[in-house]
Amino acid sequence: MKNVALIYPNKFKGGISCLAMHVLYHHLNKYRDVRCDMYFLENYSQIKNRDAIIITLQYENDYFNVVRIVEELRSKNPDAIFIAGGPCSMANPLPLSDFFDVFVVGEIEGSDIMYRLINRERDVEGAYFPEYHGKSREDFRRIERVYPRKLGIEDYPVRQFTHPSGAYGKAYLLEIGRGCPRRCKFCMARAIYYPPRFRKLEDLIYLVDEGLKYTDAEKVALIAPSVGDYRHIVDLCQYIRERYNIPISPSSLRADTVSEELLKVLDIRTLTIAPEAGSERLRDYIGKDISDEDIERALEVAKGIGIEGVKLYFMVGLPTEEREDIEGIINMCKDVKRRFRRVSVSVNPFVPKPCTEFEKEPFNMESKKTIKYIEKSLRKYGIQVTYENFNSMVVQCVLARGDASLGDLLRKYKKPNQLLRYLKKKGLLERYIGPLE
Numbered sequence: 001m002k003n004v005a006l007i008y009p010n011k012f013k014g015g016i017s018c019l020a021m022h023v024l025y026h027h028l029n030k031y032r033d034v035r036c037d038m039y040f041l042e043n044y045s046q047i048k049n050r051d052a053i054i055i056t057l058q059y060e061n062d063y064f065n066v067v068r069i070v071e072e073l074r075s076k077n078p079d080a081i082f083i084a085g086g087p088c089s090m091a092n093p094l095p096l097s098d099f100f101d102v103f104v105v106g107e108i109e110g111s112d113i114m115y116r117l118i119n120r121e122r123d124v125e126g127a128y129f130p131e132y133h134g135k136s137r138e139d140f141r142r143i144e145r146v147y148p149r150k151l152g153i154e155d156y157p158v159r160q161f162t163h164p165s166g167a168y169g170k171a172y173l174l175e176i177g178r179g180c181p182r183r184c185k186f187c188m189a190r191a192i193y194y195p196p197r198f199r200k201l202e203d204l205i206y207l208v209d210e211g212l213k214y215t216d217a218e219k220v221a222l223i224a225p226s227v228g229d230y231r232h233i234v235d236l237c238q239y240i241r242e243r244y245n246i247p248i249s250p251s252s253l254r255a256d257t258v259s260e261e262l263l264k265v266l267d268i269r270t271l272t273i274a275p276e277a278g279s280e281r282l283r284d285y286i287g288k289d290i291s292d293e294d295i296e297r298a299l300e301v302a303k304g305i306g307i308e309g310v311k312l313y314f315m316v317g318l319p320t321e322e323r324e325d326i327e328g329i330i331n332m333c334k335d336v337k338r339r340f341r342r343v344s345v346s347v348n349p350f351v352p353k354p355c356t357e358f359e360k361e362p363f364n365m366e367s368k369k370t371i372k373y374i375e376k377s378l379r380k381y382g383i384q385v386t387y388e389n390f391n392s393m394v395v396q397c398v399l400a401r402g403d404a405s406l407g408d409l410l411r412k413y414k415k416p417n418q419l420l421r422y423l424k425k426k427g428l429l430e431r432y433i434g435p436l437e
C-alpha cells in the first residue's frame, strides 16, 4: 500500500474549491494499493512517513508556502517522493526545481502517470525530473506535455467535499471544458491547456446528476476558461435549473457570449466581464477580440433584464499601451456607471506569463501609478476600484518566468517582499521582469 498526501499549498478555503484537488484525490484512491489524503496550509504539519507527497502548484505566489512545506516535510517523510503538478508545473517549474523530485507536465486523466511516479518509475512520459533532465529552460521545454485528447466522465470526481467557507460556497464543481478556443496572447490557461476540449452535453448532465447525488452542494459552479463559448451552455443551465432549482455560478463571461437567454437562466445579479483593455485597438492587439459593440450589447442585454450591477476586469501595462487606452478604461467605467447602480472595477498590472505569446514582454513598473490614476479618476464618480498588492504582482512575474537560480533565494527569503528587496538591492530585478531574449 502506498500512502500519499495531497497538499494544497494555501488555505482550506481555496483548496476545497480547487477542482484539481478533487480530481487527484478521486483518481488516486481508485487504485487499490494507494491511499490518498488531502491537506491544506492549516494541517499539512501532521503529515509523516508517507511514500509520496503531491503538491499542486496553482499560483506562483504560493511558492513561499511550498518551500516552507517541502522543507518541513522532507525530514518527517524521509522515504517520500515529492511530486508537483498543476498549471505552474506545466508552464515553468524551474524556480522550484531544487525542491521536488519530479514535476508532472500535463493532465493526469486517462493516464497512469501519477501512479507510476508514486511507484518510483523514472521513464514516464510527461514527467520532468530536474536532477536527471537538467535545470535549464531548454531542458524543461524538451519534456512533452501529456493530456487526454477528450474529456469524458471517467476519472471525474462526482463525490466532492464541500464547505460553506469554500471560495464558491458549498458548490459542486462542474468542469465543462478545458482549454480555450480564443486567442488572447497573454493567457497562460489557453497556452497550457491547448487544445480546447469541451465535454458532451449528455456527459455533463450525467455528471450533474451523479454529482448532486453524492456531493452535499447548494449550487453548481461551472468551471471552464470561457464558459460562454460552450455550445450547449444554455441547455445545460436550463437542465440544472429545471431539475434541481439551485443557483449556478459561472466564472466570468466573455462579453461576446452574453445573451439574454444565458443571463436569465443563470439568474445572476451582477454581470462580470473582462474587457482587459480600454480601447478596441489594444484589445485587438492582445488578441482579446472583443469590440466596443460587443461590450455595449452585453450591457444592453443585462440592463434589459434588470441586472443592476456590473463588474469589469482590466489590465494595465500591456504591450503598446498608450494614454488613450487608459483614458478608455476610465471613460468606459464612467459610461457603465451612468447606466448601472452598482459598478466595481478590478485593475491589475499585466504579468507576462511563460508559454504565452507575450512571455518575453517586460513587466511595466509604471503600472502602479496607472492603477492609482484610474482609482483616483473613478473615485469621484463613486466607482470602487480594487487591485492586488503591487509588489506581489512583481514577484509573481519574477517567479513565473524565473530560472533555477531562484531556488537558493526562495530558501533564504521567506516572504515576497524580502525577495523583492534583495533583487532590487542587487540590481537583479530587471533580469526577471525586463524584456527576455
Ligand code: SF4
Pocket (backbone or CB within 6 Å): 180, 181, 182, 183, 184, 187, 188, 189, 190, 225, 226, 254, 288
Ligand atoms: S477568452 Fe479567457 S481563457 Fe480564453 S484565451 Fe482569452 S483570457 Fe484566456
